[in-house]
Amino acid sequence: MWRLLLLTLCLTGLAPLAQAQTLSWQACQGVAGPSGPVLSDCRPVQGVVDPQGRELWIRATIKAPDDSRARAVYVSGAASSEVWLNSRQLGSNGRPAQTAQDEVPGRYQAIFPVRETAWRPGANDLVLRLSSFHGGLRFDGPMTALVVRPFPYPQRTALLAITFVAAGTLLAAAFGFGVIHAMRRTGSSLVLAAMAGVAALQAIVESLRALFNYPYPLHAWRMSAIWGLAAAFAVLLVSYVAARYWPKASRLMIGVALIVISATALAPGFDVKTVLALMTGVILASVPAAIGVRDRRPGARPTLAYLAFFLALAIGFPQWLADLSFFLLAAGLVLPLLMVEVVRLGRDDRGREAALTEAVSLPDRLTVASARGVELAPLAEILAVVGADDYVELRMVGGRSLLHAARLEGLQSQLPPGFLRIHRSVIANLAHVQRLERDGTSWRLHFSEGPPLPVSRSRQPALREALEISSIARSV
Structure with a gap:
């Protein structure tokens, strides 16, 4: 656990190096002229740059670079865009327009390299034309990056590798x-299994921006999926902890979790929604874990300590919770539980083998090994044995059935002579047979109760002979 904390602290320390350089933007009235944009009535942007539901022209004054490194304009957000530097067009991402009908949606992330000849000494005029009519949802911060950086910009491959x-x-x-x-x-x-699967899916969806430069209209679906998966994980976490450490209140805890975690959808911003959903789930799960500590239930103390660690990390470094910490902490939670469960299964199997060994000496019963444990099935109450891959189904008197972890071929040698193989997948108990009846071109064997079973043509002679012998024996 201390290694996980150290890794998170190191990554958090590197975060300022990856923060975007911000520019002072002005919003203008503009048109695209033959020699570049023609702007008027420029005013400082108050708050965030927001092109949602409109066409927006923005400009900023930037200094020429003081080194020979290549530069590019990085535009990330739910919008189509066109970029000019000193009236020279650098490129377009989709086609921004004044109406939704005229707009062609662009990619969520766009890079516009700047040629060295485009710069001029001193101040340079950077102009962007943006529009966003197809976002689906309204974002509080639709543009996540509008910056000039060295080109190419280093990718966060270490973070992506850890996430994968x-x-x-x-x-x-x-x-x-x-x-x-x-x-x-x-x-x-x-x-x-659901918790692990949901957390894995969220890790994959979270990494889509680095793997697939999707059209910006898909961003609303991606962000909604991230919040939905985080909320599902939080509810499952509460469900698991409550069922294990406070079972009498598990339904109440699940109901509270569904209401409170669903309410995080009302929070502003998808990052806030996601972090709130996860933190709410951890806080709610801590309640039954604390009850388990009070009642001295096995495993409650380390579970509560782990949840407290998760919560402290989320409060201390919220910017890394959705991007990295959540996936590592989820893996750190479910993997030890998986190992404990495997060890417990091994112990159960050894106990079942001992019970099978003890019961093998009973000649009038069949020892049935199933997912529920070991059960003794009286041979006289077995109507038929039907094969099902690595299992067999024992059809019993009274309409019940048992699944037995054995193959039909191996079981055939354990059954007494009163049981006969009538089909490649059926063994019949002749003591419960009523009649053999033709059904079109095939034959079926009827029992004292339950549905009839098929008889293969190659096994008919042996069955008829056995039925005759059984009939003579009963008449005597």
């Missing part, structure tokens, strides 16, 4: 818990 490692780890954990749920049908393993 966390995502891969979480997907593996989701698969592991899914397998455990298939074997044991435990609710906790299903919730943990």
Whole structure:
């Protein structure tokens, strides 16, 4: 855990190096002339640059670089854009316009390299034309970057690599818990599989900007998905902790979590929504964890300590919570639980093997191993055994059935002579057979109860002979 904290502190210390250089912008009335933009009535931009639902011309005065490094104008945001430097057009991203019909949506991120000959000594005039009619949702800060930086700008490959490692780890954990749920049908393993899968999906969606330069109208869907996945993880976290450490109040805690976490959708800004959803889930999950500590439930103390660490890190470094910390902390939570669950399964399997060994000496019963444990099924109550891949279904008297972790071929040798293989996937108990009946071109065997079962043509002679012998034996 201390390594995780050290890594987060180091990454946070590097954050100022990656912050964008801001420019002083003016909003103007403008038109595109034959020799460049023609601007008038320029006024300082109050607040954020916001082209949503309109065409917006902005300008800034920048100094020529004092070194020979190449430069580019970086534009990131939910808008189409065109860029000019000293009346020379650097390029366009989509096609900004005065109406939604005329606008061609651009990419969310655009880079406009600046040729060395475009600069002039001293002050330089940078002009952008923006419009955003297809954003879908209204953002409080639609433009995330309007800066001039060295070109090419270093990518945060270390952050991206860590996010992908966390995502891969979480997907593996989701698969592991899914397998455990298939074997044991435990609710906790299903919730943990969902938690790991949701966190992995959020890591992938969070990284889309670095992997895929998508059209800006998709940004609203991406941000909504990030908040939705964060909210789902928070609700699942509360559900898991409450069911484990305060089960009598688990429904109440889940209901409260659904209401309170859903309310974070009303917060301004998607980053705030996401961080609030995660922090709310952690705070709510801390309540049943604290109850578990009070009641001395196993595992409650480390769970509460981990949640407190998560919360302290979120409060201390909120800017890194959605980008990195959440995925690492989610992986750090579910992986130890997966290891504990695997160890517990190993112990359960050893106990089941001991029970099977003890029960093997009972000749009138079949020892059934299933996800629920070990059960003794009386042979006289078995109507038929139906194969299903690596399992068999025991159809019992009274309409119930049992799943047995065995193959039909291996089970056939354990059953007494009163059981006969009538099909490649069926073994019948002749004591419960009523009649053999033709059904078109095929044959079916009827039992004292339950549906009939098919009989293969190659096994009919042996079945008829066995039924005759059984009939003679009953008449005697």
